[in-house]
Amino acid sequence: xxxxxxxxxxxxxxxxxxxxxxxxxxxxxxxxxxxxxxxxxxxxxxxxxxxxxxxxxxxxxxxxxxxxxxxxxxxxxxxxxxxxxxxxxxxxxxxxxxxxxxxxxxxxxxxxxxxxxxxxxxxxxxxxxxxxxxxxxxxxxxxxxxxxxxxxxxxxxxxxxxxxxxxxxxxxxxxxxxxxxxxxxxxxxxxxxxxxxxxxxxxxxxxxxxxxxxxxxxxxxxxxxxxxxxxxxxxxxxxxxxxxxxxxxxxxxxxxxxxxxxxxxxxxxxxxxxxxxxxxxxxxxxxxxxxxxxxxxxxxxxxxxxxxxxxxxxxxxxxxxxxxx
Amino acid sequence: xxxxxxxxxxxxxxxxxxxxxxxxxxxxxxxxxxxxxxxxxxxxxxxxxxxxxxxxxxxxxxxxxxxxxxxxxxxxxxxxxxxxxxxxxxxxxxxxxxxxxxxxxxxxxxxxxxxxxxxxxxxxxxxxxxxxxxxxxxxxxxxxxxxxxxxxxxxxxxxxxxxxxxxxxxxxxxxxxxxxxxxxxxxxxxxxxxxxxxxxxxxxxxxxxxxxxxxxxxxxxxxxxxxxxxxxxxxxxxxxxxxxxxxxxxxxxxxxxxxxxxxxxxxxxxxxxxxxxxxxxxxxxxxxxxxxxxxxxxxxxxxxxxxxxxxxxxxxxxxxxxxxxxxxxxxxxxxxxxxxxxxxxxxxxxxxxxxxxxxxxxxxxxxxxxxxxxxxxxxxxxxxxxxxxxxxxxxxxxxxxxxxxxxxxxxxxx
Ligand SMILES: Cc1ncc(C[n+]2csc(CCOP(=O)(O)OP(=O)(O)O)c2C)c(N)n1
Ligand SMILES: [Mg+2]
Numbered sequence: 001x002x003x004x005x006x007x008x009x010x011x012x013x014x015x016x017x018x019x020x021x022x023x024x025x026x027x028x029x030x031x032x033x034x035x036x037x038x039x040x041x042x043x044x045x046x047x048x049x050x051x052x053x054x055x056x057x058x059x060x061x062x063x064x065x066x067x068x069x070x071x072x073x074x075x076x077x078x079x080x081x082x083x084x085x086x087x088x089x090x091x092x093x094x095x096x097x098x099x100x101x102x103x104x105x106x107x108x109x110x111x112x113x114x115x116x117x118x119x120x121x122x123x124x125x126x127x128x129x130x131x132x133x134x135x136x137x138x139x140x141x142x143x144x145x146x147x148x149x150x151x152x153x154x155x156x157x158x159x160x161x162x163x164x165x166x167x168x169x170x171x172x173x174x175x176x177x178x179x180x181x182x183x184x185x186x187x188x189x190x191x192x193x194x195x196x197x198x199x200x201x202x203x204x205x206x207x208x209x210x211x212x213x214x215x216x217x218x219x220x221x222x223x224x225x226x227x228x229x230x231x232x233x234x235x236x237x238x239x240x241x242x243x244x245x246x247x248x249x250x251x252x253x254x255x256x257x258x259x260x261x262x263x264x265x266x267x268x269x270x271x272x273x274x275x276x277x278x279x280x281x282x283x284x285x286x287x288x289x290x291x292x293x294x295x296x297x298x299x300x301x302x303x304x305x306x307x308x309x310x311x312x313x314x315x316x317x318x319x320x321x322x323x324x325x
Numbered sequence: 326x327x328x329x330x331x332x333x334x335x336x337x338x339x340x341x342x343x344x345x346x347x348x349x350x351x352x353x354x355x356x357x358x359x360x361x362x363x364x365x366x367x368x369x370x371x372x373x374x375x376x377x378x379x380x381x382x383x384x385x386x387x388x389x390x391x392x393x394x395x396x397x398x399x400x401x402x403x404x405x406x407x408x409x410x411x412x413x414x415x416x417x418x419x420x421x422x423x424x425x426x427x428x429x430x431x432x433x434x435x436x437x438x439x440x441x442x443x444x445x446x447x448x449x450x451x452x453x454x455x456x457x458x459x460x461x462x463x464x465x466x467x468x469x470x471x472x473x474x475x476x477x478x479x480x481x482x483x484x485x486x487x488x489x490x491x492x493x494x495x496x497x498x499x500x501x502x503x504x505x506x507x508x509x510x511x512x513x514x515x516x517x518x519x520x521x522x523x524x525x526x527x528x529x530x531x532x533x534x535x536x537x538x539x540x541x542x543x544x545x546x547x548x549x550x551x552x553x554x555x556x557x558x559x560x561x562x563x564x565x566x567x568x569x570x571x572x573x574x575x576x577x578x579x580x581x582x583x584x585x586x587x588x589x590x591x592x593x594x595x596x597x598x599x600x601x602x603x604x605x606x607x608x609x610x611x612x613x614x615x616x617x618x619x620x621x622x623x624x625x626x627x628x629x630x631x632x633x634x635x636x637x638x639x640x641x642x643x644x645x646x647x648x649x650x651x652x653x654x655x656x657x658x659x660x661x662x663x664x665x666x667x668x669x670x671x672x673x674x675x676x677x678x679x680x681x682x683x684x685x686x687x688x689x690x691x692x693x694x695x696x697x698x699x700x701x702x703x704x705x706x707x708x709x710x711x712x713x714x715x716x717x718x719x720x721x722x723x724x725x726x727x728x729x730x731x732x733x734x735x736x737x738x739x
Contacts, residue, residue, distance in 0.1 A: 025531070051531070057561065062520045062554035069524020069538075072509055073459070075531050092517050092551065105502035105510065106492035107718030141719045141736070165721040193733020241733030272737065279739055 001182040009151035009183050010040050010116075010172065013158035014078065016187070018044070018052050021076060024162060027054040027063055028080030028117075037082045038118065038177055060086050065093035067113045068101070068167075076112050078162060084119035084171060085131040098167040099142035114161045119147075119171040120211060121262060121299050121310050130299035132262045134209070135269045137169045138240040144192060145169040146238045147210035151181035153237055156190025164192065173211045193241035197250070201232035204256040204320055207247055207273055209236040212260045212311050219316035227317075229324060239269055247273060248281050255286040258319045262310050265293035290323045292316050393610035394674060398453075398617040406452075407680045408689070410609050411671050413448040416693045417441075417468045418668050420477050423697035424467070424484060428644050432705065433484045435497050440468035442639040445667035446571050447472045449612030450539055453620055454507065457536025459525045461509040461518045463543060464499035465571075465638075473506040477700035488710035489703070495710075495718060515576075516542055516549030519568070523559045523629075526566035530627055537565040537623035539616075545576020547590050556631070560597040565623035569616070570633040571606065577642040578652040591633035599629050606636030607665040610674070637661045 004012075017024045030037050032045035032055040045053040056063040060081065067077035081087055087094055094115060101109045121130035137145040144166055148154035154172065161168035198217050208216040213235035220231040232250050236243065251257050257277055259270035274289045295309040308315075393399060402410075421439045428437045440447070443465075451460065451472035462469045470480055475491060483490030484498045491501050501511040509525060512518035522540025529536045546552060547570060559566050570590050574581050581588055594601035600622065604615040612634060619630035639658060641649035650658075675681040681689075716736055717724055723735050 057554075057557060059554035059558055061551040062523070062558045065517070065520020065551065065555070066524035066527055066558060069461070069509070069521035069526075070528040070531065072504065072521070072525055073528035073532070075528045092514050093520055096514055097512070097517060097521060101502075101510070102721060103718050104492055104496035104500035105504070105718075106490070106495050107721075107724060108492070108502050108504050109509070110721035112721075144720070165725075191732050193731065193735075238733060241731070241735045242737075243732065244734045 001184050003180040004151055004183050005178055005180050006148075006151040006154050006172070007038065007040050007177040009155035009181070010158055011042065011044065012183075013155045013162070014041065015044060015047070017078075017159060017162045018048050021162075023074055023076045024078065025052045025054060025075065026078045026080065027056050027067065029056055029058055029082050031055060031080050036080070038174060040172075040177070041080070060090035061093050064090040064115070065097060068093060068097050068111055071111050071113050072109060076162065078114040078116060081115060081117035083129050083131070084117050084133055084169075085129050086117075087115065087133060088131070094167075095136070095140050095143075099140040102166075103142055110165050111167045112165045113167050114158075114170060115167065116158070116161075116170040117172060118174040118177075120173040120175060121294065122175055122211075122306060124301065124303045124306060126301040127298035132171070132210075132294075134169070134171050134239050135263050135267060138269060138272070139267070143167050143169065143240070144238075145171060145240050146192060147171040148190075148237065149210050149213040149235050150176070151179070151183050153190050153196070153235075155183055156188055157192070157237065160189045160192055163189075168192070171210060176211055176214070190237065192238045193243055194237065195243035195246040196235045196237055197246070198233040198235045199231065201230040201254065203230045203254055204258060204323060205232045205234060205247075205250040205254045206258050206260055206316070206320070207234045207236065207250075207270070208260040209239060209269065210262060212262050215311060215313060216260045216316055219313040219320070222313060223317060223320055227321065229320065231320060236269075242272075244276055244280075247276065251277050251281045252284045255284055256323050257285075258290045258292065258316070258323050260292045260311050260316055260319075262294055265291060265296055268293050287323050287325070290319045292319045393608055393614045394678065396610065396614040398613055399610045404680050407675055410448055410452055411675055411681065411686070412689055412693070413452070413472050414444040414609065414671055415668055415690050416477075416696070417444045417448065417471050419690070419693040419697045420471060420480070420700070421467060423694075423701055424481060425640070425644060427481070427485070427701050427704070432701075433498065434486065435499075436464070437484070437498050437644040438465040438642065439638070439640040439644065440465055442661070442667070443571060443573060443606065443636045444468055445609040445612055445671070446569070446606045446634050446636055447541075449609040450569065450616045450620075452609075453613060453617050454539075455536060455624070457529060457534045458620065458624075459507040459509060459529075459536070459538045460541070461522045461525060461538065462511065462541035463515065463518055463546065464511070464513045465543070466499065466501050466511040469541065470501040470503065470508060470511070473503060473508045475501065475503050475506065475508070477696050478703045481697075481700035482704040482707050485704035485707070486709060487704055487707035488714070489707040493710050493714060493718070495714075516546040516552040518542070519546070519549075519552045519555045520558075522568070523555050523564050523566050526559070526564045526623070526629075527562070529565060530563075535624055537567055537620050539567045539569055539620065541569045541571055543576060544570055544572040544574065544581050544590060545579065545584060546570075547593065548584060553593075556593065556597045556599065556629075559629035560599045563627045564629055565627045567616070567619045567623050567630045567632060570631070571636055572633050573636050573638045575638070575642070575653070577646065578648060580652065589633070591631050594631035599631055601631040601633070603633045603635065605665075606634040607667045607670055608674075609667065609671055637665070
């Protein structure tokens with residue numbers, strides 16, 4: 001299997017879907033002629049032209065809303081936000097219109113759009129460019145959200161998202177764009193709502209998503225080597241819909257859980273998971289559920305401090321050791 | 326002091342340059358300000374009627390008073406088509422009056438934004454719609470809904486929160502939809518619908534269909550950022566969308582004068598290199614004549630258009646707005662009703678040209694009253710949707726998952 005970058009995987013998904021369905025188009029700032037702020041769409045404009053790969057002015061509300069209106073008539077726009085942080089200036093369009101039009105029309109409408117772009121900290125850019133709003137998206141019935149942690153999932157989930165008939169947010173990660181994973185050449189899809197067990201284990205379950213799942217996996221390896229603790233790592237992949245059964249089955253097996261995410265803790269995704277575990281696996285627990293989230297402050301600029309603010313191996317290991325006591 | 330002076334100077338300059346392109350000398354301020362002074366049929370005396378880019382043409386026309394009924398787009402109307410316009414206008418009026426009673430009886434909850442006074446705008450524009458034309462509006466959406474042919478029953482039942490409502494009671498008064506009639510809502514957030522309107526038109530162009538989207542908004546909505554972003558995008562991309570500002574002079578309790586620095590709202594199009602025009606909204610034939618130009622241009626040339634239509638709402642912002650006689654005078658309301666009522670005007674026009682007799686007009690009026698009454702009865706007697714319906718129509722994929730293929734949890738109650 002070829003080793004390709006996360007960035008290349010996303011691009012392949014977009015390229016293949018543009019070719020598969022004439023209604024799929026990409027729009028966003030710098031996606032066409034500039035080749036993408038993160039080069040995710042590099043070459044696509046040259047290959048597919050102005051109609052399918054569209055540069056927009058810096059008007060997130062207008063082009064997000066335009067995508068919704070276009071979706072009413074069968075276009076299937078993939079909207080790139082240069083950073084998911086910028087969804088905030090399109091909030092009404094995404095969180096009122098994309099999410100609720102179907103409901104408010106009693107099911108007469110649906111909104112098949114994809115909103116994609118990086119949603120991560122750890123890039124030394126301060127609070128305005130470091131949001132991880134998957135929890136906010138998941139808080140809006142009508143929206144779906146996935147957070148691929150690797151190139152294989154990025155490609156498979158992107159294709160699933162584009163073919164989905166509801167609005168789907170795909171939260172990517174700039175720190176993963178350059179990393180490589182094995183990705184098959186033949187066509188595949190990663191369905192929404194299916195978690196992935198990155199590492200099987202017996203002593204404790206880490207539930208995580210996005211890049212934190214990869215860090216959790218690294219922490220699990222250290223825990224195995226240095227502490228003899230055999231951790232199972234569940235990568236959610238999809239936040240809404242959520243694979244509750246995989247989480248519960250794992251916790252019922254290991255009896256302990258540490259939840260790791262880059263979100264700020266209050267009403268983060270893991271607040272919901274924590275509730276799920278205590279409600280549906282209470283009798284199986286040998287320890288309280290622990291959480292590792294971003295340290296609860298606006299994202300700090302200073303690089304060293306930011307690297308401590310968002311979850312890292314050290315903080316994850318510390319939490320696991322506590323939960324094992 | 327200096328700052329104030331500068332500001333004033335800048336303002337004057339804007340007005341000057343605006344009036345350079347405008348054939349009229351004094352821009353009208355608000356339809357409410359001098360309701361009696363500009364007679365319905367005389368565009369020459371209606372000071373704001375101007376088109377920036379076709380100013381030569383308009384200037385030529387503006388010398389003569391104009392009978393909009395004999396404009397080409399109206400002259401060809403069949404007797405039945407003219408009667409249909411009357412039927413739509415009076416139908417909206419009677420529906421709104423009946424829904425007001427239902428609200429006061431406690432049968433309708435939430436907000437109720439009545440369209441009374443503005444009927445000719447929706448009726449006129451919808452009458453121009455062709456197969457591939459689409460419309461979208463804000464929360465004052467009943468008139469547009471009835472004009473596209475939604476039934477009084479489904480609309481009334483929606484407001485009663487009943488399962489038989491157009492959105493099964495899930496949307497309410499502000500959120501009517503009928504995609505099968507090219508009507509895309511019904512949107513509760515001021516100007517939130519404007520990017521969607523551009524998107525509908527974008528899709529037409531993308532698919533190579535000849536048509537346009539008409540996106541309605543209020544005079545208050547023009548000050549939302551999303552709308553201004555959308556104006557730019559529409560012009561930049563040559564999207565066939567017609568934005569229709571239904572300028573009724575007020576956004577809730579705030580008069581136009583107190584909300585917009587440049588009171589000629591359509592002039593904003595200039596900043597986006599977009600065509601614009603202003604007209605009155607009480608004469609359905611004037612609405613048709615002017616809107617037709619905008620819609621034809623959008624369809625033929627794939628160009629956006631900003632059309633400001635001066636109209637007036639008789640009732641408060643919503644029925645809950647008990648203050649509406651405090652921010653405007655009773656006289657102002659009465660004057661508009663007396664001189665510019667869209668229902669009276671079309672009735673008089675059609676009687677004068679022999680399309681209708683007084684008796685025939687009364688008969689249609691009575692039919693619409695009966696229809697509205699029957700709709701209230703229908704709504705009242707209809708059931709509320711079962712509780713299980715709270716979680717349907719959220720996700721298309723869930724609603725259509727007939728063979729149970731979907732993975733994962735979609736709803737999160739214990
Ligand atoms: C974003 C937003 N802000 C405020 C409101 C509350 N609100 C509803 S209608 C309205 C006035 C809008 O006036 P206008 O655009 O002139 O439309 P009209 O009501 O006259 O039809 C306001 C302030 C809202 N619905 N959405
Ligand atoms: Mg208004």
